[in-house]
Amino acid sequence: MALHLLLLLAFSLLFAVATPIRDITDDVCSSQIKDFQHLNSTGLHLELHHPRSPCSPVPVPADLPFSAVLTHDDARIASLAARLAKTPSARPTSLEDDAAAAAGLAGSLASVPLSPGASVGVGNYVTRMGLGTPATQYVMVVDTGSSLTWLQCSPCLVSCHRQSGPVFNPKASSTYASVSCSAQQCDDLSSATLNPSACSSSNVCIYQASYGDSSFSVGYLSKDTVSFGSTSLPNFYYGCGQDNEGLFGRSAGLIGLARNKLSLLYQLAPSLGYSFTYCLPSTSSSGYLSLGSYNPGQYSYTPMVSSSLDDSLYFIKLSGMTVAGSPLSVSSSAYSSLPTIIDSGTVITRLPTSVYSALSKAVAAAMKGTSRASAYSILDTCFKGQASRVSAPAVTMSFTGGAVLKLSAQNLLVDVDSSTTCLAFAPARSAAIIGNTQQQTFSVVYDVKSSRIGFAAGGCS
Template identity: 50%
Template sequence: MELVFLVVFSLLAIASSLEEDTSHKTCFKEFQGHQVHNLSNSGLHLPLHHVHGPCSHLASPSPLSFSDILDRDETRIEALNSRLTKNHKTKSSKSKLSGKLNPNSVSIPLRPGMPIGTGNYYSFIGLGTPSKYYAMVIDTGSSFTWLQCQPCSVYCHRQVGTTFDPKTSKTHHYLSCATTECDSLEVATLNAPSCSASNLCIYAASYGDSSFSVGYLSSDKLTLAPSQTVPGFVYGCGEDNEGLFGQSAGLVGLARNKLSMLGQLSTKYGYAFSYCLPTSGSVGSLSIGSFNPSMYTFTPMLTNSHDPTLYFLRLVGITVSGQLLQVPGSAYKTATIIDSGTVISRLPVTVYTALKGSIVKALSKYTRAPAYSLLDTCYKGTVASLGNAIPEVRLIYLRGAEMKLSAQNVMLDVDNGVSCLAFAGSSGASGIAIIGNRQQETFNVAYDVTNSRIGFAAGGCR
């Protein structure tokens, strides 16, 4: 990795240009219209679209197969596991050449990222003066926000829309190595910062699948809606961005860290956020700030000392057709994360085996199909054709909060008329459990950091 940073930091001083892509204006105009239309006294509530919804024309020229997405899902799990092991050490970017280089709330629209080559949801975020909007992946498992910036001194991948040019923004500033924000980068990015010859702070954000973004720590005006702006937002202006980011412009971090978008917006909107991840036939949103607690059932938001930025909770039981799985309570006592960036939920092996057995029994009249990637319980037939045969599954959390999963949350369609159980077993005896985004679809999920609780409400997407 040190060799990579030797090249990266030396090349950050080299100017280059990137041809701008302006082929996605239609979807952006739709997004702007929703912003204005949904503005209300209680905050801005904007739509979230599914891949097969109004913005499906954003499709990548080489779209991901679902198998590709599941492969990437596995690498994310491995990375999350490594962050929670006792042997984890923060990486340091040591390079001899590094010198070269409150009650209000706001909601923004999210969209599934398959059209832009990623398995996560994304939204358009405004940056700069005058403000321009960029398609950014939303990730509750990351603490740092960055986007691709011209002159792309090393490399910028192809993205939806134009690449941000800091020279065109009247409010853009590079931050020096003497700033407190630069000092905070190591916790937010899991890598120590470096300094350029002119004392500018250089960040390096790396991810478990070997993707990374390197560039200059910056601040600028953030625009979530025409009437909702935040001056001095701190983010990374990436000039070397390589890996599995699809055609997104960058990534928005919503984890528990003062440099995350949530941390920076908390003084204005409150230390909380909520979202609803939609299906192809519904509309959802991401809301930052206040929410109506009366509509939710809550479970404690837990913290793991190995990585206090992630969102943990305690799963205590699962029912299938109203019957509790026959596993000891101790089987659930493993670190469990709720994560918007993981597609398929992972369960402790004992729990998963019991769930799988109950599903197989319920679907005994249907023909089994071969395993699909990490999904080992598959059937010939779509979720719609299996219909009412798919049993009701409930995820029960500490203190009574629960998620009553529909057939679409339990099973998913893969290829050639085959559907599979949308769960998998954790890797290894010490593997973490994760509540993924497939199981969260259509639920309102609230992250109330101030009161250390996570809430669930059914029917959140319109």
């Protein structure tokens, strides 16, 4: 870490022009985008796509096995577990040494497109974000479990992973500005990234966003105009990454939607309000992320639960599950034996061990007419066939307050190859997590102002 910062700070005045790369916008899909905008006349709506959709921002790598998605997913679970345990990053750091090294050297609603991140080599969803003046579009991971938004910036003084589309060039934006070490936002980094900031010899604030799976981004805290479609907002604070390594696929960076003053949600809230809604689509449809107002009457709600473990994550309380109309054979206390997080970046839902075991047995019993298949990676309840073709039982997940997710076969099972489908659940480690497979096709609203999360079926298909 200290060496990386030395390199970063030694060349802090060098900003090279990024190599032009063709824009990823697919003209073939433009008519679909226009059609989707008409769904809500009060704001701009842009499409979200599954990675196997023909309109996905970038194609799925032909040789990407589903086991790679599961490996990334397990690494994310390790990252969340480390956060909840308040353990240091797996990457060796000495921030005191880093600081010493540094001393030496519009509208009521905006909506953006989302696409499942397997299309850029990761398992969570992505969107296009515009940055700078003139604006350039970037494919970004959307993460409800992170606060600071960051993206790779030229000249990538230490390391940049391969990304789809152009690397952001601060020199090309007339509205770009670095953030000084004395700015309040520099002090706010410690709560947003769980790491203290550092300061360059030219008084530029340096951030470090590190994750429990050893992924990280280090760079300059910056501000610029951010845009989503035709909606632009100035003075958006984000990280301009100069050393970015880990499981980010081919995305340009990450958009943070957690409960923190540096997240995208909180920075846009004065204009758009403290809520956002998304629908994560299947392969055959489009979905969306909307920031701002929503129709409250269409949702069933569960309260957000306060937790001393991490006040930026979205905790809720799972209260029960049924399979084919029958409750699982576990005590009601089993569901609350671990804290429960809802997370857009986790693919496979994790349940308390006793709940998962009961679910696995009940689903297997209900599908006794379907041939079993061998376990696949972390998934141990597998069947021959595809989710769309097997006879799967009706499964519900209930939450305090009355919210219910009625899972279709595609929410319950995940196809791991052309001949095998598996139960899209696994045992939890230190926290239960409601992943994005179970959320798929539901409209999910995070109403932070009212401290509640709502679900509505049929948000997209």
